[in-house]
Amino acid sequence: MKDLNFDLLSITRHSGEGSYSTQATRARGLQQLADELHGLGYKLKAARNLAPKHVDALVASWKANGIADATIRNRLGWVRWWAEKVNKPGMVPADNVTYGLAMRQRYNGNKAQELTPQVLARVKDPRIEMALKLERLFGLRREEALKLRPVIADRGDRLMLQASWTKGGRYREIPIWHPRQRSLLDEARAMCGDGSLIGDGRNYKQAQDHYDNTLLKSGIRNAHGFRHAFAQWRYKTMTGWPCPAADGPTADRMTAEQRAADRRVRFQISHELGHGRLDVVDTYLGPVRPVKESRGA
Template identity: 55%
Template sequence: MDALAFDLKSITLAAGEGSYLTRAQRHRGLQLIARELRGLGFKLPAAGSLKPKHIEALVAHWKTSGLSAGTIKNRMGWVRFWAGKVRKAGVLPRDNDRLGIPDRHSFKGNRARITVGQQLTALPDRMRLAIRLQMAFGLRLEESLKFRVSQADTGDAIALQASWCKGGRFREVPITHPRQRALLEEAHALCGDGSLVPEGKTFIEFRKEMEHATWRAGIRNMHGHRHWYAQWRYQALTGRPAPAAGGPTYERLSRAERATDYRARMTISRELGHNRLQITDTYLGSRFAPKGGA
């Protein structure tokens, strides 16, 4: 491990911001960036040696590698964390537009990620079921692992207990499709009265195992499965794709369609556990086209 990688490891291990999963992803991300900088010919002697030229080189490399706007945004978030910890925040522009990075909330740059095929079959049954629950009901990873179908299934909805949810907020998600019902039956057959966490393991242990297993399988963005649910649900409620999936933005909708858009976004926000209209831009794409766009 070179000096930069060691410094970044020390910084991430000492930081307490974010959930366990967020901290682990940040650590892996920064180690990846350290390797990329080394591959680009930069040998930084310490984390505090970060300069604008390093940022510019990284962004150019990511663009030519064909990474999506969302992935580049995520990596820039890790770089900003790094810069802040070494008191070098000034080496980055305040917004990513100045680096030519597209708006992640624009209707073109926010498509859902779907984990299918070999990625999914490479996982054990319980981990595979956790991802499918995320996609079918918009669950966070922690919620899907703690999910107990015997307690949650009310017939026409799943009731997520407060202790399973972020911020301790109880919520319900409707069962509107036969595939959701079939998935719940699978969960009951596999887990019985228990959660997806196997007997003899703690939640933390199993979450860490899943984190490593999904990374090895090439699954990099677990949160993207909630995007899939949100965009599927939007089309079911409105009859048209969300802006993130190629659908029309707000200014192209009729008055009646705008009312439908508002109701759908509020419904989806509640089902995802947010209760705020603005947060739906993250999952569905912005209601408005970017300036000079569309």
Template identity: 45%
Template sequence: MRDLNYQIKGICNRNKDGSYATQAARLRNLDLMANQLHDLGFRHLKATGLKPKHVVALVQQWKKESIAIGTIKNRMSHLRWWAEKIGKLDMIPDKNAAYNIDNRNYVTNISKAKDLPVEALDKITNINVRVSLQLQAAFGLRREECLKFQPSFADKGSSIVLKSSWCKGGKQREIPITNELQREVLELAHQVAGRGSMIPPKLSYIQQVNRYRSECEKVGLSKMHGLRHAYAQARYLELTGWKAPSVGGPRSKELSREQKEKDKEMRLIISKELGHERETITATYLGR
């Protein structure tokens, strides 16, 4: 292992910001950047020696590789984290526009929703994985959230509350219980997990992630992040009374002024339920 990779790994190990998935993605991306910097000719760079020229070199390399805008923006956030940990946060401008990184296009109006076929679900042999998938579909949870889910803590009667340690970005959030199916899935989770989480005793989170992947692959399930898209689209219909554009509903330009106001308000609600802050991100799930 090169010195820079080793030093970055040490910084990551000493600073456990965010959820497990966030930490893993950060280490993976920073390790990649260390390798890229070496290949770009910065052979003796130390972790504390990060400079603007290194950031510029990386961004130029990513553009040459035609990396997706969203991926570049994610890498920039990891770079800023690195700079912050070595006391150089101000070195990297807050706005990606300083590096001519365009805004991400969230609007596709093509649905990425996935359903959870009963026949596939019934073939999953591990009850913890099966109920985790049902939680994922019923509440629009991320994979890490549905695996770390502790029903004895989360179930508040009329809503569920997700601990910050389960969530991306370390942000606790609340999701309302609005239908009987959600209540039924919660009861199953109580029966399976008891006072614990959806990860069986004696298994680590990583071991359960691998089991989740294996069980899904065996029954032909993939890209289960699409369950969050389906949740968002169902909530939009429930809250507005009309379908989302991504599933054939009216586009923004076709709404009346009153409908546009309602659309914006409901999108913000859905954004928060999904663990986001911005209304604009809902275009990924709902279209525009």
């Protein structure tokens, strides 16, 4: 095994960030990057030797080989993780436009859906019902809702999500700011005891399959829409007006103060949803600029 491959393998094995699936995908991706750099003539002896010229060479190679922009963005995510682990977090720009990549066309209509009593009545499983409620009231992903251990996460005024529960291994905190959230967490603690919604005698994969099968039988096709509903609810309570996706004002109809508040709130919601970039929030809240204008940008 080449020096760089071995070093990256050691880093990934000791990181422990994210689910097993996330860790495995990242480890394979980093090994691929090491092989590509070697093929391009860069025989790095250690991961800490990563430099901007190496990233530029990788991106240029990917483009020359016709790799889609979406795939390049994903690979750059691995490079950013690598850079962070060798104490070079700012080396790879957060903005993919720097590398000449097309911006994601994220917004494709309002995907939010409300978790009504009628929807919950079709679920027939108290633990899956609780998972859906956590997605709706805290903006959790499926994996996060199932792995969450309320007795550990509930800190009174905030929900603390351990890295091993979250996508990409990103620790984060979500404020507990509404009585509905407090009440739900009390229910979750009573249901889970010292554990999680996965339950005793099952692993996460089995719990995930059960979750998916239960939703399929219940006729729920887009549980991620409950996470969208959380983001829009959060936006409205923090700004005082609905987001663009929910027919709220876009930038051309906001005052300067409202535009500043919109940006501040989007940053906060981005953090609470576990995203690293502000533009991702457009998927949930709608673009702050009118859609026609953003498409022409």
